[in-house]
Amino acid sequence: MTSDPRRLLPSADPVSLIDPQGRSADSPSYAVPDDATLLRALGSLITARRLNDQAYALVRQGRLAVYPSSHGQEACQVAAAQVLAADDWLFPTYRDTVAAVGKGVDPVEALSLLKGDWHCGYDPYEHRVAPHATPLATQLPHAVGVAHAARMRGEPTVVMAMCGDGGTSEGDFHEALNFAAVFRAPVVFFVQNNEYAISVPLARQSAAPSLAHKGIGYGIAGERVDGNDMAALLAVLGAAVARARAGEGPQLIEAHTYRMQAHTNADDATRYRDDAEVAAWVRRDPITRLETHLRDRGLLTDEVHARFTAEAERVATHLRDGLNQDVTPDPDDLFAYVYASPTPQLREQAALVADELSREGAH
Amino acid sequence: MTVLASPVPKTEVRTLSMAQALNQALRDAMAADPAVVLFGEDVGALGGVFRITDGLTAEFGEARCFDTPLAESGIVGMAVGMAMNGMRPVVEMQFDAFAYPAFEQIVSHVAKMRNRTRGRVALPMVIRVPYAGGIGGVEHHCDSSEAYYAHTPGLHVVAPATPADAYALLREAISAPDPVVFLEPKKLYWSKQEVQLPVREPGIGTAVVRREGTDATLIAYGPSVPVALEAAEIAAREGRSLQVVDLRSIVPFDDETVCAAVRSTGRAVVVAEAAGFASVSSEIVARVTERCFTALAAPIRRVTGFDIPYPPPKLEHFQLPGVDRVLDAVDDLQWEQ
Ligand SMILES: Cc1ncc(C[n+]2csc(CCOP(=O)(O)OP(=O)(O)O)c2C)c(N)n1
Numbered sequence: 001m002t003s004d005p006r007r008l009l010p011s012a013d014p015v016s017l018i019d020p021q022g023r024s025a026d027s028p029s030y031a032v033p034d035d036a037t038l039l040r041a042l043g044s045l046i047t048a049r050r051l052n053d054q055a056y057a058l059v060r061q062g063r064l065a066v067y068p069s070s071h072g073q074e075a076c077q078v079a080a081a082q083v084l085a086a087d088d089w090l091f092p093t094y095r096d097t098v099a100a101v102g103k104g105v106d107p108v109e110a111l112s113l114l115k116g117d118w119h120c121g122y123d124p125y126e127h128r129v130a131p132h133a134t135p136l137a138t139q140l141p142h143a144v145g146v147a148h149a150a151r152m153r154g155e156p157t158v159v160m161a162m163c164g165d166g167g168t169s170e171g172d173f174h175e176a177l178n179f180a181a182v183f184r185a186p187v188v189f190f191v192q193n194n195e196y197a198i199s200v201p202l203a204r205q206s207a208a209p210s211l212a213h214k215g216i217g218y219g220i221a222g223e224r225v226d227g228n229d230m231a232a233l234l235a236v237l238g239a240a241v242a243r244a245r246a247g248e249g250p251q252l253i254e255a256h257t258y259r260m261q262a263h264t265n266a267d268d269a270t271r272y273r274d275d276a277e278v279a280a281w282v283r284r285d286p287i288t289r290l291e292t293h294l295r296d297r298g299l300l301t302d303e304v305h306a307r308f309t310a311e312a313e314r315v316a317t318h319l320r321d322g323l324n325q326d327v328t329p330d331p332d333d334l335f336a337y338v339y340a341s342p343t344p345q346l347r348e349q350a351a352l353v354a355d356e357l358s359r360e361g362a363h
Numbered sequence: 364m365t366v367l368a369s370p371v372p373k374t375e376v377r378t379l380s381m382a383q384a385l386n387q388a389l390r391d392a393m394a395a396d397p398a399v400v401l402f403g404e405d406v407g408a409l410g411g412v413f414r415i416t417d418g419l420t421a422e423f424g425e426a427r428c429f430d431t432p433l434a435e436s437g438i439v440g441m442a443v444g445m446a447m448n449g450m451r452p453v454v455e456m457q458f459d460a461f462a463y464p465a466f467e468q469i470v471s472h473v474a475k476m477r478n479r480t481r482g483r484v485a486l487p488m489v490i491r492v493p494y495a496g497g498i499g500g501v502e503h504h505c506d507s508s509e510a511y512y513a514h515t516p517g518l519h520v521v522a523p524a525t526p527a528d529a530y531a532l533l534r535e536a537i538s539a540p541d542p543v544v545f546l547e548p549k550k551l552y553w554s555k556q557e558v559q560l561p562v563r564e565p566g567i568g569t570a571v572v573r574r575e576g577t578d579a580t581l582i583a584y585g586p587s588v589p590v591a592l593e594a595a596e597i598a599a600r601e602g603r604s605l606q607v608v609d610l611r612s613i614v615p616f617d618d619e620t621v622c623a624a625v626r627s628t629g630r631a632v633v634v635a636e637a638a639g640f641a642s643v644s645s646e647i648v649a650r651v652t653e654r655c656f657t658a659l660a661a662p663i664r665r666v667t668g669f670d671i672p673y674p675p676p677k678l679e680h681f682q683l684p685g686v687d688r689v690l691d692a693v694d695d696l697q698w699e700q
Pocket residue numbers: 095134135136163164165166167168194196197198259263
């Protein structure tokens with residue numbers, strides 16, 4: 001048991017290094033990342049936004065069933081992936097496609113789930129990105145297990161486990177944090193508090209002073225960060241990853257951000273929030289903020305910006321082309337992966353489908 | 364699936380209870396493969412409330428056999444992550460009804476991970492569940508929960524009825540490439556048998572004929588197998604020859620052995636402790652009827668638990684399928700006079 005719980009408390013206000021007007025200042029505990037890092041981050045943010053908006057458009061064109069966009073949350077998405085090493089693991093939710101792409105997953109493969117071709121379209125081991133988790137918070141205990149196994153073998157792996165503000169109410173959030181703390185598992189729990197769980201506002205999820213304060217109950221240090229401030233996210237998440245890697249156990253980071261669009265394109269957000277609220281958050285947009293900062297300091301030229309936009313366009317084209325390709329799913333796949341080798345019953349059922357298909361072909 | 368070659372060097376005959384056989388299987392599996400890790404509630408110093416993990420922390424160290432916080436979803440969820448990352452976790456649910464907090468992990472992740480990832484992420488893990496009644500346990504300690512797991516594609520579901528099978532099936536479950544829900548009939552933990560180590564038994568997915576017979580077939584698994592055998596013994600004294608099939612594995616289900624047995628007698632009774640409605644026993648009747656209808660001389664009968672919450676200890680004998688009910692059901696199989 002820890003003697004002084006105060007060391008676990010998050011800062012009173014979310015850590016911020018670049019304010020909405022683009023002005024920067026070091027905080028007492030975190031320094032603004034160097035210029036090259038910030039410039040590179042802007043490029044990633046522009047691509048991230050383009051990916052979100054392209055995926056959203058592909059829903060309207062009928063290429064994706066649905067898309068839970070992280071429009072407005074791109075700084076969280078980019079930072080979560082960028083602070084990890086290649087051998088670290090990322091556990092994304094349905095909203096964290098952009099983070100998965102940031103860790104190396106092909107965006108076309110990342111969206112296979114929503115295209116309807118197969119559930120998880122990528123190899124989780126290739127980039128160490130777990131399948132998108134849909135049942136809320138259920139991926140968090142897995143993250144603890146991956147981290148614990150790595151630690152048992154003396155590997156330096158850190159696991160970034162993501163969830164939303166609503167997800168923190170689930171039992172598995174509690175169980176995962178508690179297990180991670182007891183076993184000192186190197187997990188960074190990264191909560192994107194975007195104010196809503198579909199229609200339900202944060203006040204209905206928790207009466208805690210902040211979601212980061214929840215860490216204290218488990219003996220986990222919590223930290224709050226401005227989730228639309230790329231510089232602060234890189235600093236705070238980077239430090240959390242470093243502490244976890246150094247053997248200091250799990251970390252809990254809450255990013256204050258906002259879901260600028262509806263929960264998914266199938267949701268009507270006007271039923272539970274007004275335009276003025278959204279407009280206020282648009283003024284805190286993570287991309288304009290970093291852009292203003294870099295332009296004001298003469299670090300961002302039109303030429304570099306054009307290069308970033310072109311790269312974003314290239315990724316969007318790749319996504320469009322990939323998702324416009326019609327793959328005919330193979331009905332054999334229905335039975336192929338349930339077990340390492342199909343049971344006799346599944347073999348019978350596969351034969352039934354094959355027979356149906358051959359009779360269809362005969363007509 | 365194939366039967367494991369046990370690492371026990373020379374053959375040796377020992378009298379083992381089912382609890383000791385399970386303990387030996389865990390010990391041998393841990394010795395054979397450093398990726399095997401055990402965890403759960405009270406499995407460390409105490410050795411589990413049924414002592415199935417007795418001595419394993421002392422022998423293999425705290426890292427290989429350890430207590431967790433009290434949270435079943437966390438236990439199974441952590442096992443998923445460890446299995447994803449190169450380990451072979453074997454977790455203990457303290458009692459059948461206390462596995463329910465882990466149900467979402469089992470159904471949404473344990474069972475589906477391989478399929479969701481097109482076979483890229485396998486989950487070689489075992490969820491051990493001391494299960495079923497007959498030990499005078501109070502509520503929440505006696506559930507026959509097999510149907511929940513058997514109904515979930517992606518899980519293997521196994522229930523041994525003998526110490527030898529307990530050893531063999533657990534060794535195989537631990538080395539299997541897929542998750543196995545391993546149902547341990549509590550009331551048989553103390554049943555004893557001479558066991559030849561290393562144990563060689565048919566693999567998961569194979570039923571066996573425990574007793575030959577020609578007049579009717581009793582189909583049972585787990586805690587009901589000894590009941591069926593006892594009924595067959597009594598019936599034999601009364602001049603009726605009953606065959607007894609022990610399923611051993613509920614998923615995969617051995618249609619071949621079960622149907623061959625029923626065809627050989629033309630009559631069958633299914634014996635199971637679980638409530639009968641929408642159960643493994645109903646599935647067996649349906650499967651056998653679909654496949655063996657013309658060979659049947661009478662409708663298949665079932666002797667199961669009633670469709671009630673498991674009763675308190677002083678009433679549990681009404682719930683358990685006993686020898687008398689089995690013999691009554693056999694009598695009802697439309698014998699020609
Ligand atoms: C266990 C579970 N219950 C309900 C849902 C349905 N659902 C999907 S997203 C969502 C809201 C989640 O909100 P939050 O955790 O804040 O994440 P966000 O969508 O805001 O990123 C709900 C209720 C689910 N996916 N899983």
